[in-house]
Amino acid sequence: MATRSFKELIVWQKAHSFVLNVYKFAQSFPKDEMYGLTSQFKRAAVSIAGNIAEGYAKKSLADKLKFFNISQGSLEECEYYIVLSRDLEFISKEQEKVLDSLSDEIGKLLQSYMKKMQSSKNS
Numbered sequence: 439m440a441t442r443s444f445k446e447l448i449v450w451q452k453a454h455s456f457v458l459n460v461y462k463f464a465q466s467f468p469k470d471e472m473y474g475l476t477s478q479f480k481r482a483a484v485s486i487a488g489n490i491a492e493g494y495a496k497k498s499l500a501d502k503l504k505f506f507n508i509s510q511g512s513l514e515e516c517e518y519y520i521v522l523s524r525d526l527e528f529i530s531k532e533q534e535k536v537l538d539s540l541s542d543e544i545g546k547l548l549q550s551y552m553k554k555m556q557s558s559k560n561s
Contacts, residue, residue, distance in 0.1 A: 463529050463537070479523070510549075
């Protein structure tokens with residue numbers, strides 16, 4: 439059965455969880471990073487889930503894939519911010535593991551979802 443809302447997509451649920459964790463962990467970042475890394479990290483994380491939601495609503499396969507690809511780009515951006523946050527000692531090893539695990543899962547789900555959409559069009 440087809441989903442009726444982007445909220446039913448597992449990839450969106452994982453992306454939303456990622457955003458919530460980024461917001462939670464970023465609360466402990468230094469205040470002088472509020473307009474730097476903190477802001478960039480949050481915006482990129484929101485972009486992952488936001489573009490999945492927007493892509494879900496698009497009618498054409500090309501449009502859907504475009505937005506899911508933007509999500510992939512934002513996910514890669516966040517992966518760099520995880521590394522940077524760790525190297526600057528803004529997040530703990532445990533927090534890094536949580537974010538890395540979710541990031542890996544989101545990446546795999548996005549890739550799988552996009553492949554499935556492309557193959558169903560070709561069928």
